[in-house]
Amino acid sequence: MVTQLLIYKLKYIDLNANFNYLILMVTKSDIEKFIVKQLSNICKEPQNSFSAKTQLVGENRSIKSMQLVELLLKMEEYVEENLNKKFNWADNSAMSERFSVLRTVGSLAEHVVELNSKK
Numbered sequence: 001m002v003t004q005l006l007i008y009k010l011k012y013i014d015l016n017a018n019f020n021y022l023i024l025m026v027t028k029s030d031i032e033k034f035i036v037k038q039l040s041n042i043c044k045e046p047q048n049s050f051s052a053k054t055q056l057v058g059e060n061r062s063i064k065s066m067q068l069v070e071l072l073l074k075m076e077e078y079v080e081e082n083l084n085k086k087f088n089w090a091d092n093s094a095m096s097e098r099f100s101v102l103r104t105v106g107s108l109a110e111h112v113v114e115l116n117s118k119k
Contacts, residue, residue, distance in 0.1 A: 026083070026116055031109035034078065035071070039063065039105070042070045052106035068102070075112070085115045 032052050039054070040047040043063060055061045056068055063071070072089045079087035089102070101111035 031112045054105045
């Protein structure tokens with residue numbers, strides 16, 4: 001019986017005999033790349049137009065409201081399908097310009113990593 005599995009990014013996790021699922025370890029950089037790729041597709045602009053510092057909400061945002069909604073739908077789908085977690089972007093605090101996890105690509109990626117690390 002195998003008691004160790006090679007996990008994404010060459011990380012190992014010990015498994016006991018009753019543990020029958022794999023935990024996907026994602027990094028902030030992985031999620032940022034996914035978000036940038038999605039923004040490129042949604043906005044029809046080159047990927048190098050976006051970075052971790054790209055502002056998503058607020059007065060100086062880089063994308064339109066409808067593009068943000070499209071991105072959040074993609075993120076919700078990604079998180080639920082790949083990480084088996086719930087991604088709630090519809091609450092009032094999510095849209096707060098100052099404290100929102102949606103401030104930048106980087107803050108959104110950090111939020112997804114934190115979601116994945118919770119049990």
